[in-house]
Amino acid sequence: MTRQLRIEPIEKLRTHMRLTNTQMAQLCGVSRITYYNWVRGSGIREANHAKVSQVVKSLLKIAQQYQWPMRVADASSHRRFEILLDLLAEEA
Numbered sequence: 001m002t003r004q005l006r007i008e009p010i011e012k013l014r015t016h017m018r019l020t021n022t023q024m025a026q027l028c029g030v031s032r033i034t035y036y037n038w039v040r041g042s043g044i045r046e047a048n049h050a051k052v053s054q055v056v057k058s059l060l061k062i063a064q065q066y067q068w069p070m071r072v073a074d075a076s077s078h079r080r081f082e083i084l085l086d087l088l089a090e091e092a
Contacts, residue, residue: 002043005052011039013059018069023081027055027088062087 014024025035029051038044044052062068066087072080 002045003049004041005038005044005049007039007041010052010056013056013063016069017059017063017084018073018077018080019084020077023077027059028052058088058091061091 010024014021019027021035021039022032025032028035028048030048034048062084068084069080072083075083
């Protein structure tokens, strides 16, 4: 079963966090193509919806707690993503 995903706030968060579509897809546990389809309005499976909701909550917490991305604004995209993965692992 699929449902609609409110992608606009997720895309705003992705942009704020300075994540690429590929990186956001990786965090959500889906392919870049699947994420792109969500952006274009495709439905999302229930299992993926739960995962995306958890990822968004974790990213919001990191954005607030660590003033992300200011903390690592000068780092490369790859390095910022590595740091973010470390922070997400600490949250788990």
